[in-house]
Amino acid sequence: MKCSDNLAAWLREHAADVLGWFFSEVKAVPRRAPRRIATVSVHTSPLEQPGTGDAGGMNVYVVEVARRLAARGVEVDIFTRAVSRDQPQVAELAPGVLVRHLPAGPFEDLDKSDLPGQLCQFTFELLRTEAAHAPGRYDLVHGHYWLSGQVGAVAKERWGVPLVQSMHTLGKVKNAALADGDAAEPAVRLRGEAEVVATADRLIANTEDEATQLIHSYDADPARIATINPGVDLAVFQPGSQQLARRRLGLPDDGVVLVFAGRVQPLKAPDLVLHAAARLVADDPALAGRLTVAFVGGPSGAGRNDPDGLYQLAARLGLAANLRLEPPCPQPELAEWYRAATLVMVPSYSESFGLVAVEAQACGTPVVAAAVGGLRTAVRHGRSGMLVDSRDPARYARAVRELISAPEALARLSSGAREHASRFGWSATVDALMQVYGTVLAEAAARVEA
DSSP states (O other): OOTTTOHHHHHHHHHHHHHGGGOOSOOOOOOSSOSEEEEEOOSSOTTSOTTSTTOSHHHHHHHHHHHHHHHTTOEEEEEEEOOOTTSOSEEEEETTEEEEEEOOSSSSOOOGGGGGGGHHHHHHHHHHHHHTSOTTOOSEEEEESHHHHHHHHHHHHHHTOOEEEEOSSOHHHHHHTOOTTOOOOOHHHHHHHHHHHHHOSEEEESSHHHHHHHHHHHOOOGGGEEEOOOOBOTTTSOOOOHHHHHHHHTOOTTSEEEEEESOBSGGGOHHHHHHHHHHHHHHOGGGGGTEEEEEESOBOGGGGGOTTHHHHHHHHTTOGGGEEEEOOOOHHHHHHHHHHOSEEEEOOSOOSSOHHHHHHHHTTOOEEEESOTTHHHHSOBTTTEEEEOOSOHHHHHHHHHHHHTOHHHHHHHHHHHHHHHGGGBHHHHHHHHHHHHHHHHHHHHHHHHO
């Protein structure tokens, strides 16, 4: 059996031989409230800039939750794979939050398809880090993405602590709505996800839609699923002057500005935005001189193989003069792009939540998004934006045209966008997570006392 095929099973069989000399058999006594949490994020560091490579909404989630947990007195150690020799072994993200870079494989970015083969070393380093401290250092493990869940399953067993798991995306769901030019998720991921779902003490679903997917596609126990919406930093993403934002970004005051933010990859369908824009101009040639289509983010996934693809597509569609390609940027600058936008486009094939949509709405900018997955929660159709139940660019063009030609409707959606987004503050997310943590710790304590 290859370790990469079934890490949890392999380590259950061989851990005693490989690591027995390193660990005592003393199990941590479960606590009823978390004091210190081991957060596992194997494939992407919370220190990376969201919007390129594998860094996206999950990175934002891990950072924002960790900071707020620490502010409540819960220490958080975030374990991630080292991708450079220059990275410090330990970096302080915020008071009470440490990022621990573990060596696992070559010091370089690896495609996610290559990471299962590095999980054994990563797990060994994680266990060795914990073993350098007194038993009971961590009260629970929270894994993010299926790779981290595989590692978390071993830590759960070795440390005798609960495993809380956030999947963020699901391979079966992605394969069911595969983007053109994108590769199907491999069997090793589908098997790994099933193992993590079966092992975790609690599964955190971003939306009710994701909870349903876990139950129907992975046979998850409904009693072990907690639905907790991610949040948005409402102090950063808030309404402001559109005119001032446009001047700062070099955009025309009276133009129509469509913004796509996030990783440029087939899953996110950036090409659909350009095709919709081309249809808009074809229907109204006068719009060509007023339209800007801005992409804020970098290539990711299959998009890394064709970093100039958007330039080339825009040129073929006659939109080269309308295109703005911007690199990923810090949150305050990203908020400026949202405020500058007439509309933000989120036409993804699938989304577990849709953080970009909520961030944009928090800035008072309506969203035109795909009616898929978590976007049906992130966007309130007809109140904070428009949901399009189609992959046809003409349908997106029609939705955009209806809004830009009706200023009163656009203003009404802008007001509704801010109101809807205000439901998604990070404090509410952490409140709910703390309840889940307390419940699983109480259940663990009851098992020990029985």
